[in-house]
Amino acid sequence: MTATLKNILTGKNSRQGLWILPLIIVVIGFVSLSVSTEDFATSQNLSNLLKQAMPLIIVAIGQMIVILLGGMDLSVGSMISLTTALLAIDAPAVVTIPLVVVAAVMVGFINGFSVVRLNVHPIIATLSMQFIVLGVAKLIRPVAGGSVPEFLVQWVNGTIFGVSTVFLLTPIVILIGWKLIHGSRYGLHLFAIGGGAAEGQEDAAHNFGISDRRNIIVAYICSALFAALAGAFLAGRIASGDPNVGTIFALDSVTAVAIGGTQLSGGIGGLHGTLIGALLMALLSNGMNLANLSAFLQGSIKGGILLLVVALQSRKKMGL
Amino acid sequence: MKLTLNPMFSSLLRVPPAYFVFAALFVTLWVTKPQLMNVNVMGVFVRQVAPLGILVLGQLLVMRVRSIDLSGAGVLLIVNYMMSSGIMGDIHVLFYIPLALLLGLIVGLVNGYLIGRRRVSAVIATLAVTTILAGIVQFFASGKPPGAMPDFYNDIYNTKIWIFPSPVAFWIVLTVLMSVFLSRFVFGRYVASIGENPTAAHFSGVPVERTVIIAHVMASVIASIAALVQSSSIAVGSIRVGLEMPIDAVAATILGGVVFGRGEGGVWGPFFGVLCFALLFVVMTSFGVPEPGKLIARGLIILLAAILYGMRAAKS
Numbered sequence: 326m327t328a329t330l331k332n333i334l335t336g337k338n339s340r341q342g343l344w345i346l347p348l349i350i351v352v353i354g355f356v357s358l359s360v361s362t363e364d365f366a367t368s369q370n371l372s373n374l375l376k377q378a379m380p381l382i383i384v385a386i387g388q389m390i391v392i393l394l395g396g397m398d399l400s401v402g403s404m405i406s407l408t409t410a411l412l413a414i415d416a417p418a419v420v421t422i423p424l425v426v427v428a429a430v431m432v433g434f435i436n437g438f439s440v441v442r443l444n445v446h447p448i449i450a451t452l453s454m455q456f457i458v459l460g461v462a463k464l465i466r467p468v469a470g471g472s473v474p475e476f477l478v479q480w481v482n483g484t485i486f487g488v489s490t491v492f493l494l495t496p497i498v499i500l501i502g503w504k505l506i507h508g509s510r511y512g513l514h515l516f517a518i519g520g521g522a523a524e525g526q527e528d529a530a531h532n533f534g535i536s537d538r539r540n541i542i543v544a545y546i547c548s549a550l551f552a553a554l555a556g557a558f559l560a561g562r563i564a565s566g567d568p569n570v571g572t573i574f575a576l577d578s579v580t581a582v583a584i585g586g587t588q589l590s591g592g593i594g595g596l597h598g599t600l601i602g603a604l605l606m607a608l609l610s611n612g613m614n615l616a617n618l619s620a621f622l623q624g625s626i627k628g629g630i631l632l633l634v635v636a637l638q639s640r641k642k643m644g645l
Numbered sequence: 646m647k648l649t650l651n652p653m654f655s656s657l658l659r660v661p662p663a664y665f666v667f668a669a670l671f672v673t674l675w676v677t678k679p680q681l682m683n684v685n686v687m688g689v690f691v692r693q694v695a696p697l698g699i700l701v702l703g704q705l706l707v708m709r710v711r712s713i714d715l716s717g718a719g720v721l722l723i724v725n726y727m728m729s730s731g732i733m734g735d736i737h738v739l740f741y742i743p744l745a746l747l748l749g750l751i752v753g754l755v756n757g758y759l760i761g762r763r764r765v766s767a768v769i770a771t772l773a774v775t776t777i778l779a780g781i782v783q784f785f786a787s788g789k790p791p792g793a794m795p796d797f798y799n800d801i802y803n804t805k806i807w808i809f810p811s812p813v814a815f816w817i818v819l820t821v822l823m824s825v826f827l828s829r830f831v832f833g834r835y836v837a838s839i840g841e842n843p844t845a846a847h848f849s850g851v852p853v854e855r856t857v858i859i860a861h862v863m864a865s866v867i868a869s870i871a872a873l874v875q876s877s878s879i880a881v882g883s884i885r886v887g888l889e890m891p892i893d894a895v896a897a898t899i900l901g902g903v904v905f906g907r908g909e910g911g912v913w914g915p916f917f918g919v920l921c922f923a924l925l926f927v928v929m930t931s932f933g934v935p936e937p938g939k940l941i942a943r944g945l946i947i948l949l950a951a952i953l954y955g956m957r958a959a960k961s
Contacts, residue, residue: 445952456943456947457941589768619787628772628777632774643853644843
């Protein structure tokens, strides 16, 4: 009995990884915050919480697709910055929005191509892409400024039938992510390729007739597109372009995915875990602000929780 | 894609990219700015990258055992803060050295335990350690920059041994020591065999776990030495969190021909990788390249170096 309980709690033998423990932490945090501070459980604060969590949720879904394959995309932060910079150039929305999509597909393709065809380690490929994309973003917009298309600002900050649009946009994005990862053949292929990579059998999926190279390239393109979507959302929220706005997302997205129980060696994880991870991150900063905790310690506490959760996971591979 | 390379080209691919990049940058600088080509000017530029060069010695060790260490940023920050804030009270300036080494040892043991024993992903573990250390430093400093560094270290930093500035000489000595350590000791063989194939190493009786832990402890202790050198290069402490140093260290290591698991570049490849960064800095500053251009150039160099290596691995 205790062994079964321990297996469930530490996510052993689970294809979804360790997600129950983070969920318990989220629930405990939620309950204790709504009991201790009366400002927490207001609809105003909850809508704020979701607005804070929304970009991270979107990026984390994209990041998770890549991590499921045993890769990692560190260029998402710069992609977000580039998106806000592109949206804020002095051009109509019919020009800028296709431009963002093209840029995202290009960045994702170069990442995927370097990893698959040119045999570059994913961390190195996306790390160098992070510098290049950030450089391009800073060429377009050296300092924060400009104005993004008006409808985007209204979309993100407005209400539909008295409900904040975030409450409607979030389920749509989650549904797309769910369809992609858990509801399609492509999702199954992701798990197959990642599962092989985690066991050191990189060609396992290939030998079963899965076109792994194409799927990996598509995964990096998806990750860049999700990052662009998050960038559009952020651009709408801050109503301008900012080349530094995305920087923290590169690591925060990996953190959210890892907290949610997805294993970085690939093949194990679930969308619900990633959502819990992203919510936990948002809840932490929101709750610590309400509890008047020093802003400087928040990073330490986030890091500590990440270490705790990751150290509890069982993993075979050592190193990266 | 089937890459067909002629033998001449494929044997050139065996040489770490750092040597080519170094030669190219050196010639560019020689032709365009000959007035910069004297020992004193170059000494100043190379002196700036000495902390990076020392950090690389640890980085190449962990990358050889298929791991990575990004906790150097945290070690740098906390050593820097410890020396400049006066938080340790009125202690003798020399005490900072054992204190810094102790900090490096503790961080290294935490990294080693998490990565070697708990099998945590090295990227996540060392990044989390950096965020924790950065948070602690910022909490103590409450966001304000700390005070001045002790003059003692800055005075040593400005001395010269023959034509080499002291930090550069120190860096070269450490590199020689590391090179001897990796080529003449059993530990070096362990590192090489784990890099080639951890499973095979395990079944050949190599203590994989212990070697990975020791590599991480050494990397963090080396990072604390780099932090001491870096702290002595600045007059006033800083609490700015930046991952540039460890990421540049990873880049220089790759440029020098040491990729996760494979170590053809040895210790001197990454050494020249760091020198490339010094020259690149000079070239771009003297041509007035703005910050975005520097970012793009840095990214392109890392990517091209990695692609060169990837093509080689795909062939063999």
